[in-house]
Amino acid sequence: MAETDTDPDAAKASQDEISAEMREIHDVYRRSRDDGGPEETSARMNFPPYRSSLLRSPTKSLHHTDPEEIELHSPAFGERDVRTLESDLTIQHGGEPIGERIVVTGRIVDGDGRPIRHQLVEVWQANAAGRYVHKRDQHPAPIDPNFTGVGRTITGPDGEYTFTTIKPAPYPWKNHYNAWRPAHIHFSLFGTDFTQRLITQMYFPGDPLFDLDPIYQSITDQSARDRLVAAYDHSVANHEWNTGYRWDIVLSGSSRTWFESDAASDEEH
Amino acid sequence: MSTPASPQTSADLTPTPAQTVGPFYGYALPFPDGEKLVDRSHPDAIRLHGTVYDGDGVPVPDALLEIWQADGQGRISAEHGSLIRDGYTFTGWGRTPVDNVGRFRFTTVDPGPTEEGRAPFILLTVFARGLLDRLFTRIYLPEDTGALAADPLLSSLPEERRRTLIAAREEDGDLRFDVHLQGAEETVFLQYPNTPQVTGPVTG
Numbered sequence: 001m002a003e004t005d006t007d008p009d010a011a012k013a014s015q016d017e018i019s020a021e022m023r024e025i026h027d028v029y030r031r032s033r034d035d036g037g038p039e040e041t042s043a044r045m046n047f048p049p050y051r052s053s054l055l056r057s058p059t060k061s062l063h064h065t066d067p068e069e070i071e072l073h074s075p076a077f078g079e080r081d082v083r084t085l086e087s088d089l090t091i092q093h094g095g096e097p098i099g100e101r102i103v104v105t106g107r108i109v110d111g112d113g114r115p116i117r118h119q120l121v122e123v124w125q126a127n128a129a130g131r132y133v134h135k136r137d138q139h140p141a142p143i144d145p146n147f148t149g150v151g152r153t154i155t156g157p158d159g160e161y162t163f164t165t166i167k168p169a170p171y172p173w174k175n176h177y178n179a180w181r182p183a184h185i186h187f188s189l190f191g192t193d194f195t196q197r198l199i200t201q202m203y204f205p206g207d208p209l210f211d212l213d214p215i216y217q218s219i220t221d222q223s224a225r226d227r228l229v230a231a232y233d234h235s236v237a238n239h240e241w242n243t244g245y246r247w248d249i250v251l252s253g254s255s256r257t258w259f260e261s262d263a264a265s266d267e268e269h
Numbered sequence: 270m271s272t273p274a275s276p277q278t279s280a281d282l283t284p285t286p287a288q289t290v291g292p293f294y295g296y297a298l299p300f301p302d303g304e305k306l307v308d309r310s311h312p313d314a315i316r317l318h319g320t321v322y323d324g325d326g327v328p329v330p331d332a333l334l335e336i337w338q339a340d341g342q343g344r345i346s347a348e349h350g351s352l353i354r355d356g357y358t359f360t361g362w363g364r365t366p367v368d369n370v371g372r373f374r375f376t377t378v379d380p381g382p383t384e385e386g387r388a389p390f391i392l393l394t395v396f397a398r399g400l401l402d403r404l405f406t407r408i409y410l411p412e413d414t415g416a417l418a419a420d421p422l423l424s425s426l427p428e429e430r431r432r433t434l435i436a437a438r439e440e441d442g443d444l445r446f447d448v449h450l451q452g453a454e455e456t457v458f459l460q461y462p463n464t465p466q467v468t469g470p471v472t473g
Contacts, residue, residue: 040467041286041465042286042402043288045400045466045467045469050401052399053400054324055323055399057399057400057401057450057468059324059470060471062466062468063426063430063459064462065422066462067461067462068384071461073345073347075346075361075362076348077349077352078349079349081350111463113282122297123297124293124294124298133296134292134293136293136295150297152352184288186290188290195405195461197335198285199287200286200288201291215289215401224283225286227285228285228286250282251284253464
């Protein structure tokens with residue numbers, strides 16, 4: 001490969017060049033899978049088409065470690081931390097935000113299917129014009145004075161969460177020339193174990209930018225990429241008010257020894 | 270390409286992949302006093318500080334760090350109240366963005382060992398623009414050299430890698446711990462069982 005520019009804001013490469021790089025990596029992965037190679041269920045930390053990853057991803061193998069006691073626990077959050085209204089991103093200002101009002105709902109479980117109960121979920125996103133309320137976002141799209149784009153909630157007893165928000169728009173970035181991110185909502189999640197911590201992005205079905213986006217395509221496996229795409233769910237829609245999406249999230253497996261009594265005592269918490 | 274043939278259901282228990290925290294978490298994830306696990310006036314308060322560097326040794330100005338630790342007696346907190354601190358409750362968890370020159374600081378206490386005789390450490394999670402998945406590491410306290418020598422993780426590492434996990438104690442009692450995402454001094458990052466992560470090509 002030619003020397004790659006590591007300046008994430010250089011915007012030098014064309015979309016065709018970035019797409020060709022991604023295709024090559026995916027082809028190698030698919031051939032490896034065909035030859036019985038391992039399935040990759042995560043994003044690759046070193047993914048050269050995403051230029052910012054070049055100097056920020058480890059080049060040595062991660063060190064396999066058995067969790068100690070503290071790693072089998074996770075910080076605890078509750079009503080003291082999060083007000084109920086924080087799950088509605090459309091009521092944080094004096095007026096209605098501009099855009100398509102949606103509800104995003106789903107369940108969070110761990111790798112064994114156990115619901116993640118009473119745990120913190122944080123979201124943030126661009127507005128309906130593709131603009132973040134962040135001083136580093138220089139995209140000349142309008143800021144909506146009625147939309148900040150930040151929400152929080154605590155999951156329910158079955159691991160369920162619900163946010164009311166506005167559908168975000170795609171926005172441009174400088175990874176390469178004329179680069180656009182598919183519309184997405186950032187999610188931050190905690191589990192029962194420290195090791196289950198996850199920050200990710202939820203996407204919307206059918207986005208034409210999927211194939212072009214090196215962050216989304218850093219997940220080399222199609223079925224793994226699909227896990228980040230919400231499903232349109234009309235049962236979540238409300239008459240003359242909102243459309244709806246469902247997105248279930250699976251955290252990695254807990255390494256704790258679980259007993260039936262743990263679930264029971266958790267209910268009373 | 271395709272949209273999913275079937276949406277993810279709870280029957281599919283493959284972990285959901287991570288994506289980068291991106292550049293715009295700054296107005297969403299940090300919160301007031303996020304870096305203060307204890308108040309500065311706490312009699313055992315120390316500063317845990319350092320710098321996050323990229324593979325060129327250049328400070329990373331857009332990383333977000335979280336720590337999770339036991340209290341001074343080695344107890345693991347189950348208290349709520351990290352996001353709205355009351356100044357008294359020890360929740361064991363903190364979050365801070367780095368500043369414009371890659372530096373971070375937490376106000377906390379030295380953790381005690383969670384089991385008698387074990388080496389005490391603080392857990393650190395690193396997020397950054399450019400980092401597609403979070404990185405986990407441990408920040409060991411430098412004092413108990415016997416426990417450090419017996420520690421299963423540390424003793425499985427060669428010396429030049431092992432030292433990336435041990436904080437330096439400064440004269441005023443503060444702990445210094447730098448994070449090198451890549452390069453000759455690359456911090457040892459951890460992979461736990463049941464926790465899939467893919468680095469991409471590695472050299473060692």
